[in-house]
Amino acid sequence: AQRVTQPEKLLSVFKGAPVELKCNYSYSGSPELFWYVQYSRQRLQLLLRHISRESIKGFTADLNKGETSFHLKKPFAQEEDSAMYYCALSGRLVYSGGGADGLTFGKGTHLIIQP
C-alpha cells in the first residue's frame, strides 16, 4: 500500500531562517509527488509538483528515490509562508478501478514563521 509520512505536525522557525519540511513516501512503482498548501481561511492549493522541477514562492523539492523522500525547502522563510503543508503522492490505490489514480496525502505539517 502507498503511504506518505510527514513526521512533524508542527514546525516553528524564525523569519529569515531556512525551512525544511520532511516528506517520506512508500510506493512500489514510479510515484508522482506534490506539495499542497493551505493558508489561513483559504482552500487547499497546489504549491509544486516534482515533475515540473520548478521553484514556487522560493520553495523547492527534490525527489530522492533512494531515500524515498520529497522534502520541501526554502532558504529564507517569510512570515507569509505560515500555513499548513501537505505532501501528496499520486499512484495506484489498493481499490483502484483501473482508471485515474487518487492522491494519498500525508497528515500535514503546520509551519509557523515567527517574526
Next chain:
Amino acid sequence: KAGVTQTPRYLIKTRGQQVTLSCSPISGHRSVSWYQQTPGQGLQFLFEYFSETQRNKGNFPGRFSGRQFSNSRSEMNVSTLELGDSALYLCASSPNREGRRQETQYFGPGTRLLVL
C-alpha cells in the same frame, strides 16, 4: 474562471440520516474527486469520477457513494450516518488532459458535516 464550488458549506445531521453533498467543478474540468478530512485521519481519498463513471475508489464503506452528471457536476451521498462521519468533505477537479496520471487538483472550500 470560477473555482470549484461546493454546497452546502455547513450541514448538521443526526445518526441514521442520509446526506447529499454537491460539487461543481471548474468549467471544462471533467474529473472530480472527493476527499474526507478529519483531525485524526487527515485527508483521505473517497472516489473519483470522470465522464459520469467512477474510475477509482478509496477504502470507504458502501454507505459512501457518488455520481457525476453530464455537465461534470458531482454529488456524493452518505447513508445511515454515523458519528464518525463528521468531517470536512472536499471536492477537487482537474482537466485530466494527461490521461491516467494525476494532474494538479483544484480544491473547493469543502462542506463541513456534523453528525449528532
